[in-house]
Amino acid sequence: MLLNLLFPNRCLHCNRIINGAELVCELCFDQIRFTHHHFSETNLLKEKCSLLFPVENAFALMQFEEESLSRKIVHQLKYASREKTGKTLAGWVSERLDFGKEKPDLLISVPLHPKKLKERGYNQLHLFTETLSENFKIPYDHHLIRRNFYKKAQALKDKRHRTETENLFSIVKNIENKHVLIIDDVFTTGNTMSSVAWEILKAGNNKVSVLVMAVD
DSSP, X not given: OHHHHXXXXXXXXXXXXXXXXXXXXXXXXXXXXXXXXXXXXXXHHHHHHHTTSOOSOEEEEXXXXXXXXXXXXXXXXXXXXXXTHHHHHHHHHHHHOOOTTOOOSEXXXXXXXXXXXXXXXXXXXXXXXXXXXXXXXXXXXXXXXXXXXXXXXXXXXSGGGHHHHHTSEEEOSOOOSOEEEEEEEEESSOHHHHHHHHHHHHHSXXXXXEEEEEEO
C-alpha cells in the first residue's frame, strides 16, 4: 500500500495515475492502433509471412509505428522489467481473437538465448503465452525449440555467418502432425519468425500459424 502511494502506477502515454493493473488510461487507450485482424482471413501479417514460409493463419494485435503508443507498450514489456505487461496484452488479444475452426494444437513462443535470458531475467513472451494458453485452453511448450546463437538473425548478414543464420534455432523434441501457433512480440523483417517456422515445418507433417503483439 505504501509503495503504491509513493510510486503510483501511471499511464505510459500521458503519465496520469491509473489502476495498478492497467497500462494506459481510458483516454489514451483509444489512441492504440489495433489492427482488427481476423485470424482465418488474409491480412497484412499473413501476406508478409506468406513471402517467407507457408503459413496457415496470422494475427497481429497492434500496429508498430514510430513514436506510437504500441511501441511504448512493447518496449515496456521487453526493456523495463514489466513482465506483467504480457498478461495485459494477452487479455487484449483474447478479447479480439477468434480461432473459429482453425484453433491451433500447440502454442510456442520465440525463445531467447540463455545468455540473453540471464541478462533480462525473463522471457517477455512467456507470461503472454501462458495467459493465452489458459484463456483458449491450448497447451504451450517453452522447451520445444531453442535458440542456438546469441546474435539475432537480422544481425548475421555476411557470408561467414550464413550457416549460423540458417541454423539459428533447433527443435529439441519430436513433433508431428500438429498445428503450431508461433508467438513473438514484433514482426519486422520476419527473419526470426521464418527461422522458427521452417524448423517446425521440417520436423514433421506440421502446420504453422503466427501471432504477434505488433506488426511493423
